[in-house]
Amino acid sequence: MLRGEITTAIRRALMQELAAVGYGRLSIEAVARRAGVSKTAIYRRWNSKLDLVLEVVAAAAGRRLPALDTGTLRGDLSLLFQVLAHALRHPLASQIIPDLLAEAARNPTIDETLQRVLRARQQEVAGELIGRAVRRGELPADTDPDVAVDLIVGPLYWRIAIARTPVTDSYLEALVESVASGLGAQDSVPRQRSAPDPG
Amino acid sequence: MLRGEITTAIRRALMQELAAVGYGRLSIEAVARRAGVSKTAIYRRWNSKLDLVLEVVAAAAGRRLPALDTGTLRGDLSLLFQVLAHALRHPLASQIIPDLLAEAARNPTIDETLQRVLRARQQEVAGELIGRAVRRGELPADTDPDVAVDLIVGPLYWRIAIARTPVTDSYLEALVESVASGLGAQDSVPRQRSAPDPG
Numbered sequence: 291m292l293r294g295e296i297t298t299a300i301r302r303a304l305m306q307e308l309a310a311v312g313y314g315r316l317s318i319e320a321v322a323r324r325a326g327v328s329k330t331a332i333y334r335r336w337n338s339k340l341d342l343v344l345e346v347v348a349a350a351a352g353r354r355l356p357a358l359d360t361g362t363l364r365g366d367l368s369l370l371f372q373v374l375a376h377a378l379r380h381p382l383a384s385q386i387i388p389d390l391l392a393e394a395a396r397n398p399t400i401d402e403t404l405q406r407v408l409r410a411r412q413q414e415v416a417g418e419l420i421g422r423a424v425r426r427g428e429l430p431a432d433t434d435p436d437v438a439v440d441l442i443v444g445p446l447y448w449r450i451a452i453a454r455t456p457v458t459d460s461y462l463e464a465l466v467e468s469v470a471s472g473l474g475a476q477d478s479v480p481r482q483r484s485a486p487d488p489g
Numbered sequence: 490m491l492r493g494e495i496t497t498a499i500r501r502a503l504m505q506e507l508a509a510v511g512y513g514r515l516s517i518e519a520v521a522r523r524a525g526v527s528k529t530a531i532y533r534r535w536n537s538k539l540d541l542v543l544e545v546v547a548a549a550a551g552r553r554l555p556a557l558d559t560g561t562l563r564g565d566l567s568l569l570f571q572v573l574a575h576a577l578r579h580p581l582a583s584q585i586i587p588d589l590l591a592e593a594a595r596n597p598t599i600d601e602t603l604q605r606v607l608r609a610r611q612q613e614v615a616g617e618l619i620g621r622a623v624r625r626g627e628l629p630a631d632t633d634p635d636v637a638v639d640l641i642v643g644p645l646y647w648r649i650a651i652a653r654t655p656v657t658d659s660y661l662e663a664l665v666e667s668v669a670s671g672l673g674a675q676d677s678v679p680r681q682r683s684a685p686d687p688g
Contacts, residue, residue: 312591314513385594391651392511392588395580401653408652437644437663440652441671444643445636447651452590453607453639454600464636472640472671 291327299325300332304346309381312389313343313400344403347390350382351407358415363423363475367466370415371446375457378450388451416442423475430474441472490526498524499531503545508580511588512542512599543602546589549581550606557614562622562674566665569614570645574656577649587650615641622674629673640671 291299303325307316318339322329336342358369377383387404394401416439423429429438445465449455490498502524506515517538521528535541557568576582586603593600615638622628628637644664648654 309594312511312513314511381594385591387651388587389591392584392591395508395584405653409654412652434663436654436660437667440644440648440664441640441667444645444647445639446643448643448646449639452586452646453611454604455608455635461635464633465639468636468640468671468673471673472667474667474670 296325296327296331297335300327300335300342301346301349304342305350305382305386308343308347308389309385312385313393316343318342340397340399343390344400347382347386348403348407351387351411358419359422363419363426363428363473364466364470366419366422367442367469368462370419370442371462371465374415374443374446375450375462378447383447383451412439412443420473423473428475430476433473438473441469445469495524495526495530496534499526499534499541500545500548503541504549504581504585507542507546507588508584511584512592515542517541539596539598542589543599546581546585547602547606550586550610557618558621562618562625562627562672563665563669565618565621566641566668567661569618569641570661570664573614573642573645574649574661577646582646582650611638611642619672622672627674629675632672637672640668644668 300321303321307321307324311320316339318329318332321342322332325332332342336345358366358373360366360369390400390404394404417435419442420429420433420435420438424431424433445468446457450457499520502520506520506523510519515538517528517531520541521531524531531541535544557565557572559565559568589599589603593603616634618641619628619632619634619637623630623632644667645656649656
């Protein structure tokens with residue numbers, strides 16, 4: 291294997307091991323075995339199990355989403371919810387992050403890294419969407435980004451990652467309308483639509 | 490200790506051990522030691538570690554909240570968010586549930602129990618609140634309880650248990666307005682309030 295291939299194999303094996311056994315029971319031996327590399331190959335790249343886990347998980351959770359600018363707030367929300375619904379079914383969201391959140395209460399380094407990654411992530415996915423809607427005049431200029439981000443990310447996270455309830459297309463459509471209304475979208479006529487949108 | 494006191498001591502010790510070491514590393518010996526009882530006292534009451542954990546966690550997570558009927562939707566939301574913000578800082582929400590969610594992907598019995606408890610819980614806290622608001626005429630009769638529940642519980646759960654961002658009184662006030670608007674509350678005038686409410 292080339293150097294880059296070894297690193298990729300280690301990253302993939304680490305994510306699989308984390309999903310399978312969790313942080314507490316994870317061993318570097320098992321990651322090396324799964325990746326088909328030596329333990330030395332891992333320790334040459336990362337100083338410790340903690341270093342390895344934090345760097346790989348932060349990179350995976352921080353991977354940039356495709357551009358989500360559809361031209362309207364509702365279009366952006368709809369696309370974002372579809373992307374999120376897919377991402378939240380990945381073991382990263384359903385197993386690895388919950389496991390590390392539990393671990394974070396016992397380990398300040400894990401806690402700080404997770405907070406930094408999750409905040410950057412939510413800022414990326416929701417903050418940019420809100421900024422565009424404000425510039426388009428769809429949301430009030432004084433929209434509170436703090437509340438808005440939680441309102442956009444929270445309901446779908448709760449449903450898929452915590453309550454583990456299935457998500458249908460009609461659910462996602464209804465959620466777009468509810469979240470847009472909750473954000474104070476100017477053209478929001480959630481219950482009866484009197485005329486088609488001009489744009 | 491009396492029989493009831495022994496059971497209470499075991500329950501308390503189990504929750505503390507779960508928060509301290511997580512499900513994977515939890516041992517019945519450590520729970521017995523912390524509770525000051527014999528292992529036999531535990532096995533007389535529960536068949537296995539899994540039985541013990543699921544019964545105690547389900548009982549703790551399923552404990553009924555105080556009555557939340559304040560007479561208005563916004564009042565109910567405000568009180569619920571205060572209660573939730575407190576509850577979500579408990580180790581049950583910040584450590585034990587995330588740990589068991591990660592474990593659930595490896596263990597169908599944990600998965601089913603958690604789903605049952607979390608759904609019953611969200612139905613209790615959000616479902617009853619929505620029903621009252623519909624009966625008062627504050628929410629449309631065709632309010633989709635499926636979306637409404639996620640919209641009520643999700644943002645605060647995301648903020649406190651996942652993103653771990655502090656919650657202030659003014660944040661909670663803004664969240665009440667946003668969620669009420671998102672639910673389609675009839676008297677919702679979130680940005681400019683033209684006249685004081687008659688009621």
